[in-house]
């Protein structure tokens with residue numbers, strides 16, 4: 001199986017370190033290079049994570065012949081440029097969530113990837129966790145009857161810093177794009193469909209971005225998801241799916257290793273599925289699997305879903321009167 005993949009990382013920030021850290025758990029993965037806007041930062045990151053090369057510009061890494069796939073880990077509004085450049089260079093792309101800041105931008109990149117026939121996927125790592133697989137298995141087996149009502153919350157308390165990417169509108173700040181995106185993707189998985197309608201409310205803070213938000217999505221067949229996210233309060237970050245004959249609860253749904261099935265008339269069953277390493281290895285293995293199979297999209301996290309989710313977030317921001325300066 002042709003699953004040797006030489007990875008490059010664009011942007012040596014916080015989450016890039018986690019990505020680099022998972023690669024030892026992925027058979028056939030090599031960290032071929034890392035790129036920062038500053039050579040010294042790239043050098044330091046490369047030394048720490050045993051990357052073969054360190055590049056002082058994103059362009060230099062994207063021009064390297066010995067890089068097959070690129071992980072883009074810049075702030076949300078800075079995803080498009082390196083993603084499109086990587087696609088044009090024929091490199092497979094795994095781009096951090098949210099794929100871009102609005103649907104128009106997502107659509108442009110998706111069209112490019114499809115025209116070029118180059119693999120591209122939003123790094124919705126939660127989709128590939130063992131707990132997510134277990135939940136899908138239970139749902140497919142009808143363990144809770146018909147799934148009707150999904151709920152998910154992803155709230156955390158970040159220290160207020162108007163210059164940070166969580167609060168600065170120029171960096172795509174706000175809870176929805178940063179963590180609300182997980183709740184939408186998870187609801188899509190729990191209800192095995194894409195949403196039809198969305199309505200929500202948000203509290204915008206002093207920098208003008210959403211700090212606390214609640215939103216309801218409707219799905220075909222009258223099914224609903226009640227979701228929330230925040231960057232100013234902490235919560236258990238749990239998800240649940242209620243069906244006609246039971247429910248499934250997933251604590252820390254976005255990174256967790258436990259799920260409980262409570263089927264009507266039966267004792268609850270809890271499974272513990274610890275990550276092999278840090279949890280990112282599953283999405284990377286999916287990229288390897290897709291590349292080896294000659295796929296240009298992951299059937300489990302297709303670009304149509306990324307497009308739909310961007311549309312949901314656009315609609316919510318429009319309802320809230322939140323528009324980013326670069327839009």
Ligand SMILES: NC(=O)c1ccc[n+]([C@@H]2O[C@H](COP(=O)([O-])OP(=O)(O)OC[C@H]3O[C@@H](n4cnc5c(N)ncnc54)[C@H](OP(=O)(O)O)[C@@H]3O)[C@@H](O)[C@H]2O)c1
Pocket residue numbers: 011012013014015016035036037038041073074075076078096097098123125165177178
């Ligand atoms: N999957 C997850 O669990 C997860 C968790 C956290 C974040 N994320 C996603 O990953 C992306 C990056 O988040 P992060 O927390 O890693 O951010 P971060 O620590 O601020 O790192 C972002 C990196 O992007 C580069 N960059 C390029 N242009 C920039 C600009 N104008 N301002 C600031 N940095 C710029 C910088 O790298 P150089 O200086 O090296 O060029 C910076 O270190 C976001 O889209 C976020 O949603 C995902």
